[in-house]
Amino acid sequence: MTKTRLFRLWLVLGSVFMILLIIVYWDNVGTAHFYLHTSLSRPRPPEPQPSPARVTSDMDDFLDKLLGGVTKPNAPPGKRTARPPAPASGRPGLGGQEESVRGYDWSSRAAPQGPDADARQAERRSVLRDFCANTSLAFPTKERSFDDIPNYELNHLIVDDRHGVIYCYVPKVACTNWKRVMIVLSESLLDRGAPYRDPLDIPREYVHNSSTHLTFNKFWRRYGRFSRHLMKVKLKKYTKFLFVRDPFVRLISAFRSKFELENEEFYRRFAVPMLRAYANHSSLPTSVSEAFRAGLRVSFANFIQYLLDPRTERLAPFNEHWRQVHRLCHPCQIEYDFVGKLETLDQDAAQLLRLLKVDQRLHFPPSYRNRTASSWEEDWFAQIPLAWRQQLYKLYEADFVLFGYPKPENLLRD
Structure with missing residues (x-):
């Protein structure tokens, strides 16, 4: 009996020791170089340009065995999720009602890069860092510290272990297409047995499926x-990286897509209580x-009125489509390497893909074109009382300041 207990104790201590070794090695070398050539390995077909940072399913399988079979998410990295056959193209007709109504520009065009891109x-990172301090x-x-952030507030941070990329998605800031890019990079979704190669081929309904x-x-x-x-x-x-947008214009965009189009979910959850x-x-x-x-x-x-009503936040946090960016992406707890803006989307997207060394593999899908931010704000806020506009600015002031958007003085005074 004593020998059996000692044997079990040695097994437990040995497992703990192995876990600590893994963590120490991961800290010192980096996950990108941690590749276990064991029976757990599943070889991948060679890629045209091997990525400099890659973590395969071996790490997950190995840790799961050591940790006693921790439950995995529905679509872990390294394991690809097969989907029903998708239509041949993701261009108009597959983007869903919103993309068709809102008029996406599907023509290809090169994004000019000025010498001041870097x-x-x-400057953007400096502004963010300075105002956080x-x-x-x-x-x-x-x-608060990163450890203080509740787990459920980390659901917007998408991880691609194959290329060593973390993207914090912000709804109404080209997030559908950036999610498509992340799916292509991570190869987390299959179409007829093969990973998607063209972001536009990925149907919208799969893009926003959380299991993708x-x-x-999901780390817990x-x-x-x-x-x-x-x-x-x-x-x-x-x-x-993350992409942001003028906060007031983002609100207008959210209103248009969720309440001017027939959206059953948003009608029942939000429109009915508002009306x-x-x-x-x-x-x-x-x-x-x-x-x-x-x-x-x-x-x-x-x-x-709904946004300004104090009862709204008491009942539940803001929906992600109008929740402040600093509450979605935690920029004062996470030091972002790249801050893109919708106002310079074409240039920023091209620059980021080059930074990630994937610009020869894929291009960012063509962006949506619409009126300028100033005309949106002046038209839409014309009938909103001044006091409401001022309260709304205070509600979103941190996003304006952190991401370098000028205070809309013309909307905040008579």
Whole structure:
């Protein structure tokens, strides 16, 4: 009996020791160079340009065995998710109602690169870093550490272990196409048995399926108590990027796509409560199509009232489509290597793909073209009371300041 217990104890201690060795090695060398050539390895077909940073499923399998078979996410890196046969092209007709209505520009065009591209990036990172350290700018959660961020708030950080990339997606900032790019890079989705190669071939409904992407909030199920440590290792070693947009214009875009188009989910979850609370409608149709036929639609003023209503946040955090970027991506806790902007999307996308050394493999899908930010703001906020505009700016002030967007003075004074 004593020998059996000693044997079990040695097994446990040996497993713990191996885990510690792995972590120490991962810290010192970096996950990109950790490739186990064991029976657990599943060879991949050679690629035209091997990526400099690659972590395969071997690491996951090995850790899972040591940790006692921790449950894996639905679509872990290194294991590809097969999907039903997709149509031959992801261009108009496959992008969904929103892309068709909003008028995407599908023509190919080269993104000009000015000599100041690197300087522009350095300036954006400097502004972000300086204001995160500046005590004159205060907002909730600014002073907390990365360890203080709840796990559910890390669900926007998509990880590509094959190329050593972390992308924080921000809805209404070209995130559909950046998610497509991440799927191509990680090879996490199959089309007729082969990974997608063209981002535009990936149907929209697959792009936003949470099982398609490995995100930080899934680490706990995979690595348990070691999840935060591994997140920090990847944040240190990997290239981290996000794309942002003028905060007020992003709100307008969110309103247009979620409340001006027939969206059943957003009608039931948000439009019905808004129409009852701010438009005095007590009896409303059960479907969005019936409501639209009856002329019952949320106005932009109703939407602003909803954002400013203190009861909204007490009931639940803002939906991701209008939640502040600093609450989605935690820029004062995570030091981003690249800050892109929708206003310079073509140039920034081309520059980022070159930085990741994948520009010869794929191109960023053509961007959506629309009116300028200034005309959007002036038109849409014309009927919004001044006091509301000022309150709304305070609500999104941190995003304006952190990402270098000028204060919209013309909207905040008589």
